[in-house]
Amino acid sequence: MIGLSIPNINVNIGKIVLNNPLVLASGVMGTSPTLLERVALAGAGAVTAKSCGPEPRAGHPNPVMVEWEHGLINAIGLTNPGVEEEVHLLKEAQEKLSPLKIPLIASIFAGTVEAYGQVARAIVAAEPDMIEVNISCPNVQDDFGLPFAADWRSAADVTRSVKRAVGDIPITVKLAPNVPDIGRIAQAVVEAGANAITAINTMPGMLINADASRPVLFNCSGGISGPALKPIALHCVTEIAQAVEVPIIGTGGVLTGRDAIEMMMAGATAVGVGSALWYRGPDAFELIKAEMIAFLEQHNYRSVDEIIGKVHKA
């Protein structure tokens, strides 16, 4: 009866079991316990909360997000309530997600290596299943300077600082695409203790409106997501997969089941989903999942595991 059974789409990120490979990407909808619950109920295999830092941040004034021909661009500016409040929100989220068996990934950022460790130590109290270390937000350079993801040494320093603070909770480090050698940075953070890699963050970009003769976003530059990001993400995930052995949460421009399959073939174990919630609506997770299953069936795969890193094996 094997030929008639539905392909298995469970994946493991280390010890964490996901009932499907799709992970809500950080920064999208994950601002409250109820929104995280909503996305879990909508079919995500895991959910990532919006990144939180040491202090509350209002973020940038509008416009903060616009669609353009080949994607979205945003500069929300890491709006968050600060770690103290975030711990309460994540605890509440965890109470809602645990019965659903949907893992919760917290996400943190900070301005210094030490502050990363402090935020991480505080977040442990919420008992998230994993902590994403966001060292790559492209939209806060005025406040925080060059992202830590730009240099393998500072990326490793942050990773070590967080790792020391979190005990047994696994961490994933979110990398930036705009670096000359992402594989080298992945190696450095894995050597420093990262249990997984999330790749990639949005790509820095800018839209200018000619009629207005101004940048469209209030922050001028922003992060590009959506279809334009996919080939960049596939390239980065491929380089990371060749450089390290840890699981990769491949993120960037995944709108369809085929996109997700391609990301896994590049070497991702799980797949981040964000902008798809705009392009495909609230059913994005179920649609992408169904398309993945249809692809696997059509090509006689019994388990989604079989496609992970397939392009490197061919």
Place this chain on the structure above:
Amino acid sequence: MKGGFEIKQVQKLFWVNQTTCWLSLEGPIDAQPGQFVMIWLPGIGEKPFSIASMDPFCVLVVGVGTFSHALQKLSGGDPIWVKGPLGHGFSVDGQRLLLVGGGYGSAPLLPLAKAARAQNSQVLVCLGAQNSASILLSDAFENLGFQVSVTTDDGSRGQKGLVTSIVEQALQASDFDTLFACGPVGMLTTLAKICCEHQLDYQLSWEAHMRCGLGLCGSCEVPQTFDPSLPVGWLACYDGPVFRKRW
């Protein structure tokens, strides 16, 4: 690409009262009643506005802050940038409709009333505001041939009190198929309770702090404490602004 900005020319401004004006733009907009747009003024900001008329495309601008005052200083021929139409609007369900507007919440009810007129529905409009000057668009609803009942907090026009009290009276007096409303959160919460008691279908347009307007930033979540019938994690810009409840 409804999530990107499109340049539009201002046609004219028409003052409704001391603080409020109609802003009409060139051409029509293809939208449902109750949908909204984000308007961008480069260098000033970007804010959501209900569509108050589809043909010509108009919004109602109440002067409450820097952005709305900047809009009110525009004149014919000036450019503005519009993203949308966004969100999900009203649908004319039923033959006997009760429309309830609080303050400038009457704006998105006007295109709904026009659609109801086209379908020969019976419509009662209840408008409430702080005072006589803040009752907006009552003549526009009357011009469509609909009866308009008014309440004001200070009694300067119509019945003194809250609009929800005349809604209760209307529901005692007649049967309605659906209640439609837009206005402050407190008014909508009360109306949701009233509709629940009467098992009356309703469509409420919720206001919330919108930032991205595309459903991704999570700013405009409307909690179930405002209306227990709302689904968990309901976003005004993405799932709404109109929430439809059928019993």
